[in-house]
Amino acid sequence: MTTGQHSALLVMDIQRDVIALAGDGSGYLPRLRTAIDAARTAGIPVIYVVMGLRPDLPDTAPRTRMLAYVEQAGLFTEGAHGSQIHPDVAPLPGESVVTKRRGSAFSGSDMELVLRTHDVDHLILTGIATSGVVLHTACRANDMDLPLTILSDACMDLDPDVHRTLVEKLFPQWAEVTTAEAWAESIAE
Known part of the structure; x- marks a missing residue:
């Protein structure tokens, strides 16, 4: 595992409405919490990323399909x-929260x-979503x-x-892909 003092864990778009849409019957939030707790214990910064659009919506363009959907919803x-941010994984005082305006954690932030x-x-x-913020952020980070x-x-x-396609086929070409538990164990050593 590539870890160390210069790593940061990005917790992206874990907002109340997103969790409500995605549901958590799969135990997603506890797995994410495992990674967050492990990062904190290891002294790895946890950086939260949220999508934030201004109330009067100058951030959206009708010609952009995804943003039009977001606005409509x-x-x-x-x-x-x-x-x-969902309270089950909320930031601690002093942890950074970055607001983005588009898909990537880097866009407009x-x-x-x-x-x-x-x-x-x-x-x-x-x-x-894996096909949203994770994919967009991975593309930008690779660049x-x-x-x-x-x-x-x-x-x-x-x-x-x-x-499944992204984590099994595309992401392994760009990144080390592992599970929250395996990563947590690797940084505890």
Whole structure:
């Protein structure tokens, strides 16, 4: 496992409305919590990423299919109850929360600044959706030459087949892919 003092765990789009849409019958939140607790114990920064759109929606464009859906569904409005980080995995005081405006954790956010301040040169990715924030962030991180670890069972997608294809076929070409438990054990050694 590639870990160390220059890694950061990204917990992405784990917002109340997202969890409500995805459901948690699979035990997703406890698996994610395993990774968060392990990172904290190992002194690895936990950085939360949330999608946030301003209430008057200047952040959306009607020609963008996904953002049009988000607007129609009323998702990700800054300050709304449903846009808050799910309380089961909420940040501790002092942990960074980055607000993004598009799919990638880097889009319209100060993520690069936060990573520089923590001297991060390796990302561990978790989040919902695998085909959304995880994929977009992995693409951008690869372009930035940042090594990646993706915790396959701490990522989730509304389409299980898409999730499986990404974590079994695409992501292994770009990143180390492991489980939350295996990663937690590797950093505890």
